[in-house]
Amino acid sequence: MLKAICEIDSIPEDGCQAIELKQLALFAVKKRKQTFIYINRCPHMHVPLNWEPNKFLNNSGDLIQCSTHGALFNIETGECLQGPCLGQSLQAIAHEVKDGKICIKESDLSKQ
Numbered sequence: 001m002l003k004a005i006c007e008i009d010s011i012p013e014d015g016c017q018a019i020e021l022k023q024l025a026l027f028a029v030k031k032r033k034q035t036f037i038y039i040n041r042c043p044h045m046h047v048p049l050n051w052e053p054n055k056f057l058n059n060s061g062d063l064i065q066c067s068t069h070g071a072l073f074n075i076e077t078g079e080c081l082q083g084p085c086l087g088q089s090l091q092a093i094a095h096e097v098k099d100g101k102i103c104i105k106e107s108d109l110s111k112q
């Protein structure tokens with residue numbers, strides 16, 4: 001079963017947005033019309049990546065950045081490219097877009 005989690009148009013182009021679900025904190029990044037969704041948890045200390053609402057990218061907007069110790073992650077793959085969790089990755093959530101909504105598998109909602 002798929003569950004709609006947000007409108008695709010609510011995510012700014014080349015920007016990002018938190019998606020707070022009851023079971024799981026996610027965020028979405030749109031880059032060159034592609035959307036990537038990850039669990040909002042840094043692999044370093046398992047804390048949320050952002051301190052400010054909807055701020056997940058570095059200043060140049062080309063990498064995901066953890067607010068706690070500054071780890072940088074590739075937007076497309078979630079891999080840490082620099083920082084204390086080098087070589088580890090954010091946990092990606094597979095999704096599809098249906099009728100303008102981003103949908104994920106209900107079974108992914110139990111991912112921790």
Ligand code: FES
Nearest residue numbers: 042044066069071
């Ligand atoms: S908690 Fe994210 S880099 Fe340390």
